[in-house]
Amino acid sequence: MANNETEADLTGATPRRRPKPDVLEVGGRKLKPATLMMGHGYDPALSEGSLKPPIFLTSTFVFESAAAGKRHFEGVTGKRPGGAEGLVYSRFNGPDQEILEDRLSVWEDAEDALTFSSGMSAIATLLLSLVKPGDVIVHSAPLYAATETLIGRILGRFGVTWLDFPAGATPEEINAVIDRAKRQGRVALIYLESPANPTNALVDIQAVAAARDTHFAGVEDRPPVVIDNTFLGPLWQQPLRHGADLVLYSLTKYAGGHSDLVAGGVVGSKAAINPIRAMRNTIGTITDPHSAWMLLRSLETLELRMSRAGENAAKVCAFFRDHPKIDSVGYLGFLEEGSRQADIYRRHCLGAGSTFSLFLKGGERESFAFLDALKIAKLAVSLGGTETLASHPAAMTHLSVPDERKAALGITDSLVRISVGVEDPDDLIADFDQALAQV
Structure with a gap:
């Protein structure tokens, strides 16, 4: 179409706040995500020439005509897949959210993306859209404690069961668990978390996808492979390239990156995203406009922040190792050459990340003494922020996990989780050194 106005006249659709056509390449060169974060999905001409997207604090949007309103609701209700072609109501979509979703999909070259009010609302909405009473969920272990609670306790009320395999499982172990799950009921999805929270163990995404394809060859309703990629983010791991169908993020972490917002995201193909969008429209778990706007700000510096944090983590971990x-230090840069974890890392990962597990000599007393003595690093849960954070998973984020399961998963009292930020690395090392002297 020649311009936004012409397209709206022909389709009855409200123009989305993105340039048409968008600039995706220059001189035959495909633009990199770091460049696209500065303007992709947004046309200043639609917002009084504002360089940055405004925050659209409105609950509803005006239709050009009754026919346009009908067309939009056909998308919102799922009568026509793909979502609304225009702006409808803030429970369904909004300019800030749509621009954010356009940019979020760029990092993994995904067809579509959705954003949510938190990482857990993204996970819950996805599971509710895929799982039926009596289904079986296959998942890797360990998982974030709230995810385990959602699967085991909440969905368990509706007859949903689960089977798991350890994060570093071999293809034979993965196949055996999927085979058991098929005999137990309909397998709704295969849910992965890699690296695992909080142990940093990697899952072989390619092996899981291959096992799924073997067990469900020719099956129309084959279970999708879903992965929570929060620990590495799209800079250090891109799971869609290795066989995952949907990738989940707590956008609170590296994407937001300043510890000042809570949000979640899902990226994948349009076909895989459509049922999740329909569920989000129904239960209203979309990101709010202000958080979406803040995320747009943060995505502009994602590569810079994550690169600096990754460089810092390598220096800090070298100090801890000696x-x-x-x-021991559960850092992906220290994997034993020739090990299965090193092989997965070589095939899947583009960097070692900046969040790692630290095992002190001793137990809870020594771990607490170390944490309480920190002066620069903050004693707080979460990760991926500009500041360095340290926490005790067994007593904090994974406290609700039964003791015997924590022991089986290696979540011990000696484990401290550290997320390195963008401070001066020598200052961080000095802080960790003095804190260890108090142990």
Whole structure:
């Protein structure tokens, strides 16, 4: 179409706040995500020439005509797949959210993306859209504690059961669990978390996708492979390239990156995203406009922040590895050459990340003494922010996990989880050194 006005006249659709056509390449060169974050999906001419998208604080949007309103609701209600072609109501869509979703999909070259009010609302909405009473969920272990609670306790009320395999499972182990699950009921999805929270263990996405394809060859309703990629983010791992169908993020973490918002996201193909969009429209778990606007700001510096944090983590972990009071460091840059974890890392990962597990010599007393002595690093849960954070998973984020399961998954009292930020790395090392001296 020649311009937004012509397209709206022909389709009855409200123009979305993106340039048409968008600039995706220059001189035959495909633009990189870091460049596209500065303007992709937004046309200043539609907002009084504002360089940055405004925050659209409105609950509803005016239709050009009754026919346009009908057309939009056909998309919102799922009568026509793909969502609304225009702006309808803030429970369904909005300019800030749509621009954000356009940019979020760029990082993994995904067809579509959705954003949510939190990482857990993204996970819950996805599960509710895929799972039926009596289904079986196959998942890797460990998972974030709230995810385990949602699957085991909440969905368990509706007869949903689960089977798991350890994060570093071999193809044979993965196949065996899927085979058991098929005999138990309809397998709704295969849910992965890699690296695992909080152990940092990697899952072989390619092996899981291959096992799924083998067990459900020729099956129309085959279970999707879903992965929570929060720990590495799209800069250090891109699961869609390795066989995942849907990728989940807590956008609170690296995408937001400043510890000042809570949000979640899902990226994947349009076909895989459509049922999740329909569920989100129904239960209203969309990101609010202000958080979406803040995320647009944060995505502009995502590569810079994550790169600096990754460089810092490598230096900090080198210090920890040689310290006499540290038993081991669960950092992806230290994987044993020739091990299965190193092989998965080589095939799947583009960087070691900046969040890792630290095992002190001792138990809860030593871990707490170390955490309480920190002066620069903050004693707080979460990760992926500009500041360095440290926490004790067994007593905090994974407290609700039964003790015997924590022990089986390696979530011990000696484990401390650290997310390195963008401070000066030598200052961080000095802080960790003095804190270990208090242990």
